[in-house]
Amino acid sequence: MRITDTSDLWWKSAVIYCLDVETFLDANGDGRGDFVGLAHRIDHLATLGVTCLWLMPFYPTAERDDGYDITDFYGVDPRLGSHGELVEVLRLAADRGMRVIVDLVVNHTSDQHPWFRSARSSRESPYRDWYIWRDEPPPGSAENVFPDKEDGVWQLDEKTGQYYQHSFYRQQPDLNVTNPAVRDEVAKIMGFWLQLGISGFRVDAVPFFLDTAGVENASELLADPHEYLRDLRAFMNRRSGQSILLGEVNLPYDDQLAFFGGPLGGELTMQFDFNAMQRMYLSFARQDARPLIEALRARPALPDGAQWAIFVRNHDELTLDKLSEEERQEVFAAFGPDPSMQLYGRGLRRRLPPMVDGDPRRIRLAYSLLFALPGTPTLFYGEEIGMGENLAIEGRSSVRTPMQWTPGVNGGFSTAPAKRLPAPVTEGGYGPEFVNVEAQRNDPDSLLSFLRALIERYQTTFEIGHGVPELLDAGADAVLAHAMRWDEGCVVLVHNFGAAPVDVALTLEGSSLLDLLTGTRLPLPESGPAHIPLEGYGFRWLRLLP
Known part of the structure; x- marks a missing residue:
């Protein structure tokens, strides 16, 4: 077998792990x-098998959007x-x-950022063109990201008599990427954090960052925003x-491929x-692997040096916006039938374990998929112990909600009175008295122990991260079977989305x-084919021996 240096890859x-410093441990x-x-708690992450820590915004903030309304891109919130201490x-x-990566949130600032405070003070401000202004909102403007809170993307600034663009909350004015001074400043921000030892960035809302539709004469100022991303x-x-x-x-x-830089790459890594995440939940709801298989088949060929990131849950609503209305309602009915569990008409504001009524078979199936699908697995804090939502x-x-370390007060997150926490601790069956790190750490049957073992196996199965995927005919609608090949190595990964046991027949060449x-x-x-039995919601990781 050829030994290849993949250190740059x-x-x-x-194994990426996303957390918010504010809710992890006080x-x-x-x-x-x-x-x-x-x-x-770094050793908790190291023991779990995390190799890349992703920090949500820790910058000074006006606290209008959970840290995403930043007032200083070079600072650390002194409360954190x-x-x-970051170093x-x-x-x-x-x-x-x-390694550590951090959020790069440069599509907007807080309206309390010194740049915007100067920009709105006068039309002659040197920072005026750092933002997007219009005398009147243009016709046919896009819908706001938060349609339940904002009725558009333009806000009148009374002092200067012009409207500024805000794709998110009105307290978050959009930066004007057609301005070369803004583009240079973003590079300086990146250079600053790289110099401190950061290994990269999770870039927030990239299409909004590169969107110049609201800027007058945008094509004359910046002909190709993707060239700037390159x-x-x-x-x-x-x-x-x-x-x-x-x-x-x-x-x-197809649109995502453009943000990789097209067939030649050179933009996002x-x-x-x-798309696969949303189809995966449709497969969960139908107990039918075919929606996810359709998504995997529809994936475009990626340029060299590019990769998908796979996730079961992230820090926002679990968006289902790429499903049809009928498909979305299927997922709502299965996992969030109460309107209070839904958000913006497009997503769920729930974590996985309560969505599947705590069924350990379905929970473990989902996380086996997370580490088995072609791509890089990304965990959201608390997933390793099965935390629920509030x-x-x-x-x-x-x-x-705050991370649940122990069954004690505030889940071991903080000794402060509950009213001083950034968010209430989850209560009920998913509260810390039932779900916490301390109880699961030495329990061989716990979700934490399962994920530790799964991650160890993932990290010693080189084909999954670096191999070429091949979808296999499993002969059963409920089953996803795929192979990952790298050099002479091959692993076969089989997952049953159905509650009923199934016997999978696969034709494989080997001993x-x-x-x-x-x-x-x-x-x-x-x-003839090999017969591989799978329990309901069962899965198997199989190395093909020559």
């Missing part, structure tokens, strides 16, 4: 998580710690073989050759596969199959 077989008892608390987290992570990628790679841009691009596949919290914040999760061997017949 570390992200292809990474070390000083003030009610908010902090970098010192995160430092105390200091630059020195200590980076050092501890590096000591454990863990410039940013090149700049980043000059500063740090192994760094990545992980983009949030929730678009159809990775993108979240929103629907008493408004909007998408229902899934951003036997080694079950990577149990260590058992299944001899292959000299002729």
